[in-house]
Amino acid sequence: MVRARISDVAAAAGVSVTTVSLVMNDVESRISAETRQRVREAARAIGYAPSSVARGLRTQQTRTVGLISDQIATTPFAGDMLAGAQDAARENGHLVFLIDTGGDSAIEADAIRALTAQQVDALIYACMWHQVVAAPASLPAGTVFLDCRPENGGFRSVVPDDRAGGVSAVRELVAAGHRRIAYIDTDDAPIASALRHEGYLEVLADAGIAVDPALHVRAETTARGGRIATDRLLELPEDQRPTGIFCFNDRMAVGVYTAAHHRGLEIPRDLSVVGYDDQQLIAAEQDPPLTTIALPHYDMGRWAMEVALGVRAGDEDVTHLMECPVIRRDSVGPPPAHVGKQNRRRA
Amino acid sequence: MVRARISDVAAAAGVSVTTVSLVMNDVESRISAETRQRVREAARAIGYAPSSVARGLRTQQTRTVGLISDQIATTPFAGDMLAGAQDAARENGHLVFLIDTGGDSAIEADAIRALTAQQVDALIYACMWHQVVAAPASLPAGTVFLDCRPENGGFRSVVPDDRAGGVSAVRELVAAGHRRIAYIDTDDAPIASALRHEGYLEVLADAGIAVDPALHVRAETTARGGRIATDRLLELPEDQRPTGIFCFNDRMAVGVYTAAHHRGLEIPRDLSVVGYDDQQLIAAEQDPPLTTIALPHYDMGRWAMEVALGVRAGDEDVTHLMECPVIRRDSVGPPPAHVGKQNRRRA
DNA sequence: TTGAAAGCGCTAACAA
């Protein structure tokens, strides 16, 4: 069975191709309701669907978007970002080409070439975590950066508001009465970690809490890293030990749980913890479930697509900051009683 | 700046468009090396890239593939499957349209329509976990099913060999000397769970171990489900308790760890565990790291794409079974000494 | 209210 063409419909309905085209594209003007009807039926009868390729050639608009990303496979974040972009594309009648470059710049250059050859209407350049990147030279103007920011500007971009996220996280702890709050930081994600640290410092300053360098430790972004860092923290003299810990991410927070359990400490009775990422299958599944800060992947994906498609405004050179909401679960409580006479909810 | 066309190159190089076309498509015959060179340079000079749209209209081949999936967002498995499909597509000069339907059949129908209109050269229908599905009526012949099998056949498909995976898992336990082996099963994934159960029974039979119905329990596929099921198992009289547990998935295995720790049991000294999925950020990150069976997502994705593109043979109506390799880590050891005088590695 | 025809940028059959 061969594809039906517009001329087949025209013949079947006894009209010209112009009329069929007009009807298929819902061009309001002219064409009587009766003809309209007849064309519709003929089209349905022979199973006609317009060729996007022919239309694309004629109109020079393909209703497709390219989404180039560095890594979809190696991070469980990808899904939500794609889903957001995807949904926005679908709602606007566009299809998305997805290309994963694995971080290889040769593949990246090929991808840009291929997508350009396909005459995509828009392009999104996505990273799987918040970073500043050197924009490939061949990237077309108008490309939107998703979860990253181009080194030298010149493009529209969206990233999570990690500073505000850090603020929210530490505020949870301060609000519960904690004054000795640690930040388990990392060297593996420079931008985000520094921003969250700024948030941490801001809350401490606001609350009139002196900064204790011993409470700012670094580790690798794994459960193991979190466990090791926590061990270090819990070996401090009792009056210097943290009662609350803010972790760079949820995986590290899992390590906090492990370290605490090994010492017979219970969360949140003896130690409060706040994570970051709201990573699926991790945060909610801890015992007790982890209070954390969510990364707005879905919303960022949607924002990027809407801006790329021109249905939402976006400024070049002013990176859009997307809010990271706090997800309150059960890993934060008041500090233990013996820590001192701080304000707490219960005696 | 407007796109350069083939005629621009022809004019610049002082040749006909045919010559340019021939050179750009590396058609060996005719065209002298010198002309070839001249055309190449002209093309580079004016930044010419052939339009895939025009070419697609002319050749009726778009070098694009559609990949329809039910859920990319809600499962961390997606990445590897996409990566496999993606890599195979790229290696064969194809671009992939990704559409996530969220399981909505109206969106699914739209997706098939849109992809057909785009004249994709091939179509892949992917599920995020092994299942039997009713193929949408509008699905074109030749579509390849990925991680699922069409109810009524008629298509090529690939799924994990869950039965063999179950065999491998339980064999790990038997090889370590275990005779009382539990299977924490689930109702949430009928196909895979039944297949893995068959594997479990096969190994028991081979090893001459009597089947104890008390050791076959069911739970929801979460850490919580695994913990509850394990509690039930560990409450059995000591001589009926399992010394090894095979879990339907890694998340449930995490629950086994929790339950064991609550009772002061150490893994693998007091209890051995084997999971399934080799889920990233979970299996390897447990303490001790979890021995598990990997789902071959990347390879299935690649297989599906290669078959869809016709670079690999695939039979209709004989679902391709992809091996699930065992990932040996540290959660399996010999059963504890007091369990009886079974063969073990150490006295 | 409808139709004829040009042309989007390319490939390929055919001619030279």
Added chain:
DNA sequence: TTGTTAGCGCTTTCAA
């Protein structure tokens, strides 16, 4: 070894 030209299936201008 190279060029001319028809035509892929559609949209859109212009004419009727």
